[in-house]
Every structure is written in C-alpha cells, then in structure tokens.
Amino acid sequence: MLRNKIKGVVLVSLIGVVTLSSCSKVKRDPGLEYAPQMYRPIAYNPDQKNEAFADGKTAQKPVEGTIPQGFEVFHYPNTPEGYEAAGAELHSPLAKNEANFEEGKKLFLNMCSQCHGKTGMADGAVVAKAGFPAPPHYNSDALKNLPEGKMFFTITYGKGAMGSHASQLSKEERWKIIQYIQYLQKQ
Amino acid sequence: MSTNPSVFLKNYLKKGLLILTFVFFGVAQALAADPKEGETLFKANCSSCHAVGKKVTGPALKDVDKRHEEAWIIKWVHNSQAMVKAGDPVAVKLFNENNQSVMTAFPNLTEDNVKSILAYIKQEGDAIDKAAAAGPVGGAAAESKGTSTFTIFSLLGLVGVLLLVIWVLNRVIKTLEQIVANRKAEGLVEEEVEEEEKPSAFAVKLKKLALNKKVIALSLLTAIVVLSAWSVREMWFTGVTQNYQPVQPIKFSHKIHAGVNQINCQYCHSGAFKSKNASIPSANVCMNCHSQINEYKGEPIFDAEGEKIDGTAEIQKIYAALDYDPTTQKYGTNTRPIEWIRIHNLPDFAYFNHSQHVKVAEESIRAAKGLKAEDPVCYACHGEVAKMDEVYQYSPLTMKWCINCHRETDMKHLPKNHYYDNMVEVHDRIKRGEKVTVAQMGGLECSKCHY
Numbered sequence: 060m061l062r063n064k065i066k067g068v069v070l071v072s073l074i075g076v077v078t079l080s081s082c083s084k085v086k087r088d089p090g091l092e093y094a095p096q097m098y099r100p101i102a103y104n105p106d107q108k109n110e111a112f113a114d115g116k117t118a119q120k121p122v123e124g125t126i127p128q129g130f131e132v133f134h135y136p137n138t139p140e141g142y143e144a145a146g147a148e149l150h151s152p153l154a155k156n157e158a159n160f161e162e163g164k165k166l167f168l169n170m171c172s173q174c175h176g177k178t179g180m181a182d183g184a185v186v187a188k189a190g191f192p193a194p195p196h197y198n199s200d201a202l203k204n205l206p207e208g209k210m211f212f213t214i215t216y217g218k219g220a221m222g223s224h225a226s227q228l229s230k231e232e233r234w235k236i237i238q239y240i241q242y243l244q245k246q
Numbered sequence: 247m248s249t250n251p252s253v254f255l256k257n258y259l260k261k262g263l264l265i266l267t268f269v270f271f272g273v274a275q276a277l278a279a280d281p282k283e284g285e286t287l288f289k290a291n292c293s294s295c296h297a298v299g300k301k302v303t304g305p306a307l308k309d310v311d312k313r314h315e316e317a318w319i320i321k322w323v324h325n326s327q328a329m330v331k332a333g334d335p336v337a338v339k340l341f342n343e344n345n346q347s348v349m350t351a352f353p354n355l356t357e358d359n360v361k362s363i364l365a366y367i368k369q370e371g372d373a374i375d376k377a378a379a380a381g382p383v384g385g386a387a388a389e390s391k392g393t394s395t396f397t398i399f400s401l402l403g404l405v406g407v408l409l410l411v412i413w414v415l416n417r418v419i420k421t422l423e424q425i426v427a428n429r430k431a432e433g434l435v436e437e438e439v440e441e442e443e444k445p446s447a448f449a450v451k452l453k454k455l456a457l458n459k460k461v462i463a464l465s466l467l468t469a470i471v472v473l474s475a476w477s478v479r480e481m482w483f484t485g486v487t488q489n490y491q492p493v494q495p496i497k498f499s500h501k502i503h504a505g506v507n508q509i510n511c512q513y514c515h516s517g518a519f520k521s522k523n524a525s526i527p528s529a530n531v532c533m534n535c536h537s538q539i540n541e542y543k544g545e546p547i548f549d550a551e552g553e554k555i556d557g558t559a560e561i562q563k564i565y566a567a568l569d570y571d572p573t574t575q576k577y578g579t580n581t582r583p584i585e586w587i588r589i590h591n592l593p594d595f596a597y598f599n600h601s602q603h604v605k606v607a608e609e610s611i612r613a614a615k616g617l618k619a620e621d622p623v624c625y626a627c628h629g630e631v632a633k634m635d636e637v638y639q640y641s642p643l644t645m646k647w648c649i650n651c652h653r654e655t656d657m658k659h660l661p662k663n664h665y666y667d668n669m670v671e672v673h674d675r676i677k678r679g680e681k682v683t684v685a686q687m688g689g690l691e692c693s694k695c696h697y
Contacts, residue, residue, distance in 0.1 A: 085550040086638070089487040089591075091480060098485065098593040106526055106586075116583055139327060139348045169510040181294075184508035191538050192302050194294045200354045201291065219295045219303040219347065222534035227516040 131230060137216045142209060149208030151234040160242070163235035170228065171236065174221075179243035192220050197243045205244070210237045279358070284366030287359055291352060298370040301575075302538065304344055308371040311364055320360045325351040345575065485593075491638035492587040496563045497555045499547045505632035506544060511622050518600045518624070526586055532564050540565075540572045550636050589639050590628075596645075603627075609659035614651070 092098065103109055109117040121127055135141040135149070153159055168177060176182035179197030186193045195201050214233045217223040228236070288296075295303040310319065314336070322329060322337065326349045329337035355363075455461055503509050512518060517525030542557025549555055565571070569578030592598050603611060608623045615626040624631065629640030641647060660666075668688070675682050688694070 086489045086491055087493060089490045089492075091484045093484045097595060098591075100594040105523075106588075108585075139346075142348070169512040170516075173507065173509045173513065184506070185535060188544075189507050189535070189539055190543070191535060192294050192297065193289065195291065199290060201350050201352065217534075220538050222530065222537060224534070226528065226530060227513070229520075 133215050133225075135212060142212050142218075145212040146206040146209035149211055151207055151211075151237060153231065153234045153238070155238055159235050160238055162232075163237070163239035166228070166232055166236050167239045170224070178246060179240065194219075194221065197240060198246055203244050207237050207241065210240060279361040279365040281362065281365040281369045283359075284362035284364070284369075287355070288363050288366050291355070292363065295347075295349070298367055299374050303347055304349060305340075307367045308374060310367060316361070316364065319364065320357050322349075323352050323355060323360050325353065327351065486642050486644055487589075487591065487639055488642040489638050490589055491550055491636055492589065493549075494587055494636075495585050497547075497549060497560050497636070499555070499557075499635045500631045500637055501633055501635045502542075502544060502547060502557070511624050511631070518604050520601050520605070522599045522601070524600045529564055529568050529584060533568065533570070536561055536564055537575070547635050550638075555635070589637060590643065592643060606661065607655075607659075609661075610655050610657055613659055614655040 103117040105118045107117045108115055112119060126132060135145040173183040173185045174181070174191055175194055175197070176186075181193040181196055185191045197203070211233055212218075213221065214228065214236070215223060215225045224233075292307075296305070296307050298306065298308050300306050314322070318336070326337065326341070330341045503514075504511060514527040514531055515524040516527070516531075517523045540558075540561055542561060544557070547555040547557060564584070567582055567584045569580040570576070571578070604623055611617075611623055611626045617623065617625055621630075627641050631637060631640075665688075668686075672682055672687055683689075
C-alpha cells in the first residue's frame with residue numbers, strides 16, 4: 060500500500076512540474092492582465108493606432124500653414140543659395156561659455172561621434188565597421204574654416220550622405236554642438 | 247645581373263615602354279599622376295560623397311575619364327556651381343541628375359592633385375572590371391552554396407534513414423502477424439485468453455487502489471496544493487511583463503547597432519534625455535544611416551528561438567515602409583508606419599519621467615547600480631541592451647521595484663539645485679518660529695495653479 064502511495068505522489072508531482080515548466084523560455088506573450096481599464100490610458104499615446112484619422116496614426120503632422128507652439132521655423136530654404144546665405148548671416152544666439160561647451164561635448168559624443176569620430180577625424184564605428192562613407196575631417200581644408208551658420212544649416216537639413224538631425228536635436232542643442240565642433244576644427 | 251637573355255630582353259622592353267610613355271605624356275605629368283597620392287586625396291576629400299563602383303550621394307566615379315574630358319573635370323572640381331550657373335549644358339545635366347546636391351568646391355586641389363585622383367579612380371575601376379571578369383565563381387558564393395548543398399544532402403540522408411526504419415518496422419510487424427496467424431492455425435487460442443487475464447488482474451488492483459479513501463484524500467490534497475500554488479503564482483505575476491520579448495515587425499538588433507556600431511542610445515531615443523518619453527525613433531532616423539547602408543555584411547544574427555536573421559531583408563523593410571527606392575534614392579508616396587510592439591508599459595496611473603532619471607539623477611543611479619563608466623545609464627533599468635539581438639523587458643517594472651530603488655539610492659550626487667537650499671532655509675525659519683509665507687515656499691510659481 061505504502062509503495063502505491065509513493066507512486067501516486069510521485070506521479071502527481073511529476074505532472075505538476077511538467078505543466079509548470081512546459082512554457083518555453085522565450086516569453087512572446089505579455090501574460091495575464093487585470094483591470095485593463097485602469098492600466099491603459101483613455102487618451103491616445105502618440106505612437107498608437109488611431110482609427111479616427113484616415114492614415115490610422117495618432118501622431119499627425121501639423122495642419123498645412125500652421126506651426127506647433129514653441130516651434131521656430133528655420134527661414135533659410137534647403138537650396139545652395141540658402142546654404143550660402145546661412146553661412147554669411149546666421150550666428151549662434153548662445154553665449155560661448157564653459158557650461159555650453161561641456162553640454163555640447165556630451166551631445167557631440169552621443170549624437171555625432173559614431174560617424175565623425177570622437178575628435179572629428181571621421182573614425183567612428185559606423186564609418187569604420189558598418190561601411191558608411193567617411194565624412195571629411197573637421198580640420199580638413201574644406202571644413203576648417205566653415206562658418207557656424209553653414210554648420211547649423213547642415214545639421215538642420217543634412218548634406219551629402221548626412222541626413223537631417225532636426226528631429227533629434229533642438230535648436231539650442233545644435234548650437235551647443237557647433238561650439239564644440241569649432242573647438243575640434245582648430246585641433 | 248641576369249644571364250638569361252629573355253629576362254634581359256624583357257627589362258629592356260619595359261624600359262623602352264616607360265620611355266615611350268614619357269615621350270607621349272611629358273615627364274612632369276607622368277610623375278604627377280600618382281595613384282597612391284590620389285588614394286589619400288580621394289579618401290580625404292571625395293569619399294564622403296563618392297565611391298568608385300556605386301552611386302552614393304554623387305555618381306559612381308568609375309570610367310569618369312571616359313565620360314568627361316580631363317580639363318572639364320578639373321574645372322568642375324574647382325567650382326562646379328560656377329559651371330552650373332554659367333549654363334554649361336553637361337554640368338547642368340549632371341547637377342539635375344544628382345538631386346541638385348551641390349558638390350563642395352575644392353579650389354585648393356591643384357591640377358596634378360586632380361590627375362592623381364583620376365589615376366587612382368582608373369586603377370580602382372580596372373580592379374572592379376577584373377573582379378567582374380572573374381565571374382560570380384567567387385569564394386564567398388561557392389562557400390555559401392557549399393553549406394546549402396550540405397544541408398540538403400544531410401536532410402535527404404535523414405529521409406532515407408527514416409524510410410529504412412519504416413521498412414524494417416513493417417517487416418517486423420508482418421513477421422509477427424504471420425507468427426500469430428500460425429499459432430492460431432495450430433489451435434493455441436487458450437494462451438491468448440491467459441494473456442488477457444493478466445492485465446485484468448492488474449486493473450482490479452488499480453481499481454482497488456483508486457477506491458482507497460486514503461489515496462483519494464492524498465491525491466485531492468496534492469491537487470489542491472498544486473493548483474493553489476499555481477494560481478497564487480499567476481495572480482502574483484498578473485500584469486507583470488518581465489522578460490516579455492515580442493516578435494517585432496522588423497528584427498532590429500540592438501547588439502549590432504548599439505554594441506558593434508557603438509551608436510549611443512540617445513541618438514535614436516533622443517527623447518530620453520529631455521522628455522518624459524524615451525521615444526521610438528521615426529524612420530527618418532533609421533535613414534540617416536540606412537540611406538547609405540543597404541545591406542548587412544556583419545556577423546550572423548539570431549533571434550531568441552535561434553533562427554538566423556537576414557539583415558539585408560530587414561533593412562529592405564524600412565525602405566518598404568517609406569516607399570524608398572535605394573537605386574534612384576527617391577521617396578514615394580505609398581508610405582505606411584512600422585508597427586513596433588511596445589515592450590515597456592507602465593500603467594496609466596503611474597507617472598514616470600525619463601529625463602528626471604537619465605539627466606538629473608544620472609550620477610546617483612550610476613553609483614547605486616554600480617554601472618561602469620563607459621556603460622550608458624540606461625543599463626540600470628533596461629539591462630545590457632547592447633548585447634541583445636532581440637530586446638526583452640529586463641526589469642519587472644512593479645511598484646515594489648521602483649520603491650526599493652528609491653529607498654536605497656544615495657542622493658549625494660545630486661547636482662547643485664537651489665530648490666533644496668531654499669527648502670532647508672525655510673525649514674530652519676519654521677523651527678526658529680519665524681514668519682514663513684506661502685510665497686517663500688514657492689507658492690508664487692505659475693505652475694502651482696496654472697498647470
């Protein structure tokens with residue numbers, strides 16, 4: 060009798076262990092959810108689907124002819140003439156102080172160095188390992204005297220293989236980065 | 247030096263040819279067009295927009311010497327815009343063909359410099375032609391074919407073995423059936439009856455056991471314990487999505503981007519340092535690199551199930567979403583969003599702000615979690631994302647998890663902040679029994695009322 064009991068216990072616990080551990084290690088499902096009305100926002104998240112709009116997106120572009128509050132329009136057109144004009148007229152509204160320099164350095168290392176390299180020598184990993192065309196060095200003939208307005212234009216619209224970084228960097232951030240690039244130009 | 251007459255003759259012929267070249271092109275020019283110097287100049291000035299074999303921002307430069315005259319090229323390099331404005335038909339056509347992107351003027355490059363660059367381009371172009379002539383019987387192609395045929399053959403072999411096993415088993419069954427038939431024919435039916443009785447005896451025993459009250463009680467008890475343990479566990483982890491690792495529409499590998507190519511987290515999740523949301527990058531951020539990088543050539547990548555990911559096909563998915571044609575480098579209008587699946591999801595009633603943690607508290611969090619200096623602060627909660635091919639939720643994101651970290655994190659690294667100076671001062675004045683107004687405690691800040 061005792062042997063049978065042991066057998067029974069072993070059998071039941073085996074079944075238990077098997078059912079509990081049968082789930083695969085990769086968790087493709089988020090699992091159970093309780094009271095979703097308390098967890099999910101009523102308002103739409105910006106990156107959520109939205110049936111109310113024809114294109115199904117919550118994140119809509121501003122209506123044509125309007126600009127979002129706080130947004131500053133960049134008045135130079137993306138043309139060769141605009142580039143030259145920006146180079147001649149556009150200057151940083153920020154004071155060139157140490158705090159801005161330090162922030163510019165940090166932003167440069169995070170946002171630019173993967174291609175331009177930590178010192179502007181075009182030796183970032185995206186160039187060295189992924190095969191992105193190498194940009195010119197900051198201290199090369201073409202760039203060492205580049206005016207700051209042209210730099211701002213380039214970060215805003217992109218130039219050559221470089222794309223626009225306007226969606227990632229605010230105007231102030233762009234000017235802070237430029238202050239650090241000007242330091243690298245002289246290296 | 248050499249007594250071999252053919253080598254002697256060869257040397258003379260070579261020298262003769264060289265002299266002939268000098269006569270034809272002039273000594274100075276032949277010395278000036280140095281492909282080695284050209285290579286350095288090309289890499290320093292041209293390669294950010296031009297490649298020899300393919301179109302990048304500017305056109306492919308292979309055979310450029312056949313398309314344009316040397317003098318024209320030199321003029322173009324010195325100031326292409328002047329030529330476009332002067333209305334040179336070839337220059338205008340070239341400008342329009344390349345999306346009107348302006349080529350930087352290089353007035354500093356001398357004529358000899360440009361000639362050296364052209365010599366380098368010619369050398370590279372010839373190398374490409376040679377490689378093309380060698381045909382697609384390249385080493386890599388043969389190798390990849392080899393592995394695939396190996397797989398096919400081994401699979402075929404496996405099928406063969408399985409067929410053999412089926413055949414053998416069939417034979418065995420047939421033989422056994424024949425033996426049974428033979429025995430039946432011999433009249434050995436009693437044995438079969440005996441065989442049936444044996445398991446029935448066992449079944450009786452089993453029945454007896456199943457009706458035993460102690461056994462019933464014990465199995466019921468075990469079932470209750472197992473079930474309640476299971477339900478407690480399920481309830482405990484309801485809404486906790488730790489380790490959640492959904493299949494994303496594009497098999498984006500953080501290991502390749504943040505690990506191998508060392509792209510900072512902030513480059514794509516640029517909201518993390520300045521807003522509540524870390525933000526999922528829009529496809530224009532992908533295109534900052536993938537406008538140029540349209541195939542994957544690195545180490546093989548695998549998903550969580552261990553299946554190999556075709557990186558090049560995944561890059562094509564960005565182009566499909568943007569309706570981008572990599573050959574013409576033009577965007578179409580038939581775009582559709584990439585529907586990423588959200589992994590980290592806080593309930594609506596909990597407020598979390600990325601910039602508060604990543605920017606203000608960066609040093610404190612680094613110290614509390616013992617992060618290495620070169621690691622991004624993001625690792626504290628998201629784990630070593632730069633080592634994940636497929637991202638999963640590293641932290642439980644439960645309230646207990648938040649509270650524990652807030653209990654333990656030392657604020658000694660707090661950046662200088664007048665808010666706390668003011669708070670301590672007000673605190674001291676209250677202690678001394680002096681008059682303190684609401685305004686002194688920040689009650690006049692606009693956002694206290696107008697939020």
